[in-house]
Amino acid sequence: MLVHELTTPALVVDARTLDSNIATMSGVRPGSRLRPHVKAFKSTAMARHVSIEGGHRSFCCATLREMEGMADAGLGEDLLLANETLDRERLGALVRRGDARVTVAVDSPETIAVAAASGAEVLIDVDVGLPRCGCEPEDAAALAELARSQGVPVRGVMGYEGHAVALADRTERHRSVQESMQLLRAAAAEVGADITSAGGTGTFDMHPDTDEVQAGSYLLMDTHYDRLGLPFTMALWLESTVVSVSPKGWFVLDCGLKSLGMDHGDPAVEGMQVFFCSDEHTTVLPGEGSATPSVGDRVRVLPAHVDPTVAYHSTLHVADGEDVLESWPVDLRGW
């Protein structure tokens, strides 16, 4: 199969760029120093590839579905649900299978009770500045004590500095990470933690004292992360077909709001200007000096945000040049 034979819209991964991103990351954060986040690609085939090529054996998940699917695929050696869950039945069933090490983030008595009932290990999730999940740093020790009093093993702490990862200025980003990690380390000392877990693609090299970094976007990248000047290259594009060309100057692709995560804005087309996206269309204006393509031509669209883009697709096609080497099912979708 060749790339131009794929039914469009189709997500295509450049195999060499992906492997280069894996190598760059594992050079800086080898083995268990990185916990790759499967939420960015939602594919057990890709997780297996990352594990083999990058040498990472512990993974990070955002949903119970991702945890279950990773265990199903034999990739359950050390799975962290870096998120709170209230679903004690499914968490308990996953633990009882016995083929996965299951750790879950907790930040409240309620989520600790779920971990206790299900037999999972925990990380105490600490609010380090992102207004989302996580307990107050000063409450971490009491929560750890509560967990231990219920027989729940506390492996350590996590604190995601999501407010810092996309700061455009590297110095400012670094300072923000340092502030957050000061809070996390203080909480870790109180908790008595084996593991500190934090970070993301934008801050992967700012965590000398953090045991493990949770990053996933570095593998495929997107136009949003591409602006940060990171040593990772965009490996993903949305292969699309020109379905209409207007004499008024625009042309229309067969991809749109149902094949692209839109929270970071419009996707990009090299040398062209994206006008707007509809459900199954993207209207594009040729850039200055660029020729308008013809009906039937293929155009590569670069997603603005990788995670919610991949979640719309059932397949990631892996290509070397024009050759489609493999087609990885996106088998971790849903909840």
Added chain:
Amino acid sequence: MLVHELTTPALVVDARTLDSNIATMSGVRPGSRLRPHVKAFKSTAMARHVSIEGGHRSFCCATLREMEGMADAGLGEDLLLANETLDRERLGALVRRGDARVTVAVDSPETIAVAAASGAEVLIDVDVGLPRCGCEPEDAAALAELARSQGVPVRGVMGYEGHAVALADRTERHRSVQESMQLLRAAAAEVGADITSAGGTGTFDMHPDTDEVQAGSYLLMDTHYDRLGLPFTMALWLESTVVSVSPKGWFVLDCGLKSLGMDHGDPAVEGMQVFFCSDEHTTVLPGEGSATPSVGDRVRVLPAHVDPTVAYHSTLHVADGEDVLESWPVDLRGW
């Protein structure tokens, strides 16, 4: 099954509101005067329900996958692909099955060649003001002649006034529709058309002279359409669970960028203020006078844009109060 027993996030449809929306629409546009657009719900079970309750037997699709799935479900009596396609193999295979009437929009010699090769009937797609697909109105007759010269039956014209459907001011919206339909009727007269097909939920009652209106969002609605003062009520919500409550005042739901189409902005929560969405989280601030919910509570989230929201989900749960009556597979996803 009760609604609060569903694994979250879960899309839930209020059965009575849905049926009220169906009745309101079929009262104004009965039978073939409406061609319900399946892109808004992507479910053959729901299409069948709309057909039975609303009395509509012709449907509109945005993708070949939707066309194929509707034919598979025995709903192929009169299917329009209201979109251009270059995929002559799949379109041809669909026509050759013989269990569906297949009509496709064309706006170029290339798309007419695809229709000719595959044996489909066509509507000439006319640009009536939305910068997307469609030929210039003055080129419609020549394209129709080209199609007929290749043995392609030309059923008529279509022209989607997408630039008008969401105009907030009804008078302005109406004037814009009238301008567009003047262009479409002129093209129809030149083409010699049996069918004029246009419109959407926002303009459904502004088409006295259009043979069929293409509307889908009226069935489930969203906060974007809800602002227009249409006689349709929001029938869809995203059932979510509170996974974290911060002493700083916010709380966090287990839904986010992968369960909500985001191109129209953040979703809404009644009486609350949505702060921001992450991949699998929505951070919410309690509204003035509203109590902060507790960890484990259920919260209903109202999507801003129905079509790209449904496309993230595998199931639409249909409920009457707390009772889940049916769970309809969202079986028309992908391409």
